[in-house]
Amino acid sequence: MGKTFQKPEALTDVHTHYCPGCTHGVIHRLVGEVIDELGIRGRTVGIAPVGCAVLAYNYFSCDFQEAAHGRAPAMATGIKRVRPDLMVFTYQGDGDLASIGMGEIIHAANRGEKFTAIFVNNAVYGMTGGQMAPTTMPGQRTTTSPLGRNTEETGMPIRVAELLSSLATEGYITRQTVIKPKFINRTKKALKKAFTYQMEGRCFSLVEVVSTCPTNWGMTPLDAIKWTEETLLPYFPLGDFKTPEEAEAVSANA
Amino acid sequence: MAKVLMKGNEAIGEAAIRAGCLNYFAYPITPQSEVAEYLARRMPEVNGVFLQGESEVAVGYMLFGAAGAGERVFTTSSSPGVSLMSEAISYIAGAQCPAVFVNIIRGGPGLGGILPSQGDYFQSVKGGGHGDYRMLVMAPASVQEAVEMVMTAFPLAEKYRNPVMILGDGLIGQMMEPVEFPEHLRSEPSKKDDWATNGMDTRKSATRNLVKSLYLDPEALNNHNLLLKSKYDRMKQEEVRYESYNAEGEYQALIVSYGTMSRVCRTAIDHLKEEGIEVGMIRPQTVFPFPEKAIHEAASKENCRVVLSIEMSMGQMVEDVERAVMGKRPVKWYGKCGGEVPTPEEIIEVVKEHL
Numbered sequence: 001m002g003k004t005f006q007k008p009e010a011l012t013d014v015h016t017h018y019c020p021g022c023t024h025g026v027i028h029r030l031v032g033e034v035i036d037e038l039g040i041r042g043r044t045v046g047i048a049p050v051g052c053a054v055l056a057y058n059y060f061s062c063d064f065q066e067a068a069h070g071r072a073p074a075m076a077t078g079i080k081r082v083r084p085d086l087m088v089f090t091y092q093g094d095g096d097l098a099s100i101g102m103g104e105i106i107h108a109a110n111r112g113e114k115f116t117a118i119f120v121n122n123a124v125y126g127m128t129g130g131q132m133a134p135t136t137m138p139g140q141r142t143t144t145s146p147l148g149r150n151t152e153e154t155g156m157p158i159r160v161a162e163l164l165s166s167l168a169t170e171g172y173i174t175r176q177t178v179i180k181p182k183f184i185n186r187t188k189k190a191l192k193k194a195f196t197y198q199m200e201g202r203c204f205s206l207v208e209v210v211s212t213c214p215t216n217w218g219m220t221p222l223d224a225i226k227w228t229e230e231t232l233l234p235y236f237p238l239g240d241f242k243t244p245e246e247a248e249a250v251s252a253n254a
Numbered sequence: 255m256a257k258v259l260m261k262g263n264e265a266i267g268e269a270a271i272r273a274g275c276l277n278y279f280a281y282p283i284t285p286q287s288e289v290a291e292y293l294a295r296r297m298p299e300v301n302g303v304f305l306q307g308e309s310e311v312a313v314g315y316m317l318f319g320a321a322g323a324g325e326r327v328f329t330t331s332s333s334p335g336v337s338l339m340s341e342a343i344s345y346i347a348g349a350q351c352p353a354v355f356v357n358i359i360r361g362g363p364g365l366g367g368i369l370p371s372q373g374d375y376f377q378s379v380k381g382g383g384h385g386d387y388r389m390l391v392m393a394p395a396s397v398q399e400a401v402e403m404v405m406t407a408f409p410l411a412e413k414y415r416n417p418v419m420i421l422g423d424g425l426i427g428q429m430m431e432p433v434e435f436p437e438h439l440r441s442e443p444s445k446k447d448d449w450a451t452n453g454m455d456t457r458k459s460a461t462r463n464l465v466k467s468l469y470l471d472p473e474a475l476n477n478h479n480l481l482l483k484s485k486y487d488r489m490k491q492e493e494v495r496y497e498s499y500n501a502e503g504e505y506q507a508l509i510v511s512y513g514t515m516s517r518v519c520r521t522a523i524d525h526l527k528e529e530g531i532e533v534g535m536i537r538p539q540t541v542f543p544f545p546e547k548a549i550h551e552a553a554s555k556e557n558c559r560v561v562l563s564i565e566m567s568m569g570q571m572v573e574d575v576e577r578a579v580m581g582k583r584p585v586k587w588y589g590k591c592g593g594e595v596p597t598p599e600e601i602i603e604v605v606k607e608h609l
């Protein structure tokens with residue numbers, strides 16, 4: 001016993017600022033465990049977003065850069081191009097990655113930049129107080145959609161994993177969640193796969209994680225889990241959308 | 255080394271390589287796309303990195319990432335592109351990373367035009383992005399000088415851990431001139447283990463490095479800004495560069511002009527001399543830090559009656575000239591923008607008007 005509760009070496013020994021019931025902490029832990037298991041802490045550079053995880057650099061014990069809002073994939077590109085031997089990951093929210101930084105993530109994915117993007121989709125802007133995100137559900141109330149998201153005016157939520165998997169460039173694109181232990185295990189496997197593809201210099205990887213924001217959803221942590229299951233997961237289905245192996249199989253058949 | 259005839263834009267690309275910078279990210283824009291075209295071919299020959307980014311916004315952050323990881327890196331662009339890079343420049347200055355930006359200015363505002371201009375003086379010298387930051391800004395007046403400034407920009411960026419900008423007008427980029435790449439200006443990248451995110455294994459360290467510009471605590475942010483200010487103050491002490499022309503003896507008027515505009519002013523000064531009218535000139539080679547003291551002293555000469563700021567813009571540098579002259583003499587502006595360069599004849603007329 002005890003071992004499972006030990007902090008991964010890749011995480012610092014400080015308390016996070018995340019709200020109770022927020023899944024950012026779980027995702028941090030999984031990333032930390034994967035870095036430990038692959039033994040790559042000494043050559044890993046993380047990139048923090050602008051969003052609730054802006055202080056992520058305080059929680060990881062590897063080198064870190066802090067980006068401007070949405071620009072982490074361009075910074076990761078810069079690092080990987082000049083230092084391909086470093087392991088680079090971005091950690092981004094849905095406002096950061098799917099709104100202001102949509103251009104950067106699409107082009108990084110399409111160039112096949114060999115870094116790993118960890119995309120935390122909580123259907124809302126957490127840090128700035130619960131405004132509408134590109135992933136906000138139809139009818140979902142936020143501070144900038146007080147009557148519920150009106151899709152006539154703002155369109156439908158963007159499914160990032162599906163969108164990126166439509167690119168012709170090879171990549172590993174998956175969507176997972178961390179609302180239950182069985183999902184947590186799968187998310188960790190996906191993260192490990194993503195980092196491994198990067199280590200092999202194989203392809204771009206993105207792990208979307210459907211997450212909770214009890215604070216800005218105005219729910220208890222338990223209700224937030226329930227709402228995720230009932231509302232988010234049917235619209236944001238889980239699983240691998242693209243793997244480099246599949247691409248190989250397709251080209252072998254062609 | 256023998257001189258070679260090169261177009262300004264290509265010479266700028268080659269100068270970076272000769273200086274020891276093998277990483278280049280850019281987005282095409284007239285009138286500097288030749289730099290990218292040249293380096294697309296040249297970087298692979300020297301095992302360097304060439305990448306065309308999806309926008310100048312992204313390119314700015316590619317520089318930030320690469321510089322943060324401790325590698326020498328540079329980009330070239332022109333006015334509208336530099337506007338887009340200004341966000342990243344602010345972050346790079348805030349996070350104290352060395353990076354070199356070349357702006358081959360074209361006419362603005364907005365899409366403006368594609369012909370030479372000096373309309374980005376304010377943008378580069380007063381801060382195009384947000385917050386209290388400065389860049390060291392050098393303005394070449396010839397292709398040779400552009401080469402030398404690019405080559406010295408890298409060690410300067412590293413000395414101050416700050417972005418350095420080369421401010422050239424479109425003429426510098428397009429001109430063909432004989433150039434040489436002085437061997438003594440090649441420099442080794444400085445050691446960056448104290449701060450760069452180059453990986454703990456790389457620097458054999460057990461402590462991680464952070465590259466960031468966020469300071470949520472007001473006192474910490476104030477202290478951070480005081481530290482930045484101390485670097486900018488040091489630049490004012492150590493990096494001011496200028497050239498004087500016909501300024502040893504007495505003169506009736508003083509011209510302040512930079513970049514290719516100053517070359518036209520030289521011709522005008524030579525013609526005026528033949529007519530018996532003496533005019534001196536100070537040409538700032540750094541526009542930040544600005545040669546305030548030199549201009550003040552030159553303007554204060556006994557017979558000098560007027561100071562003229564001559565620019566390819568609608569009166570931007572003139573504000574710094576006024577600040578330097580401190581009311582000692584009247585300061586006047588003359589300039590044009592849009593791509594038409596004031597001729598020697600026009601300048602002669604303007605000088606005579608003010609005497």
Ligand SMILES: Cc1ncc(C[n+]2csc(CCOP(=O)(O)OP(=O)(O)O)c2C)c(N)n1
Pocket residue numbers: 050051052053069092093094095096097120122124125126127128133
């Ligand atoms: C250029 C710019 N625009 C806006 C902001 C303000 N801002 C900070 S965080 C944020 C949204 C973050 O939401 P998300 O990416 O979903 O992350 P979360 O906080 O939910 O984890 C915004 C709009 C900023 N910092 N910079």
Ligand code: SF4
Pocket residue numbers: 017018019021022023024052122126127212213214215216
């Ligand atoms: S506001 Fe939401 S996303 Fe941010 S820490 Fe709190 S629960 Fe997590």
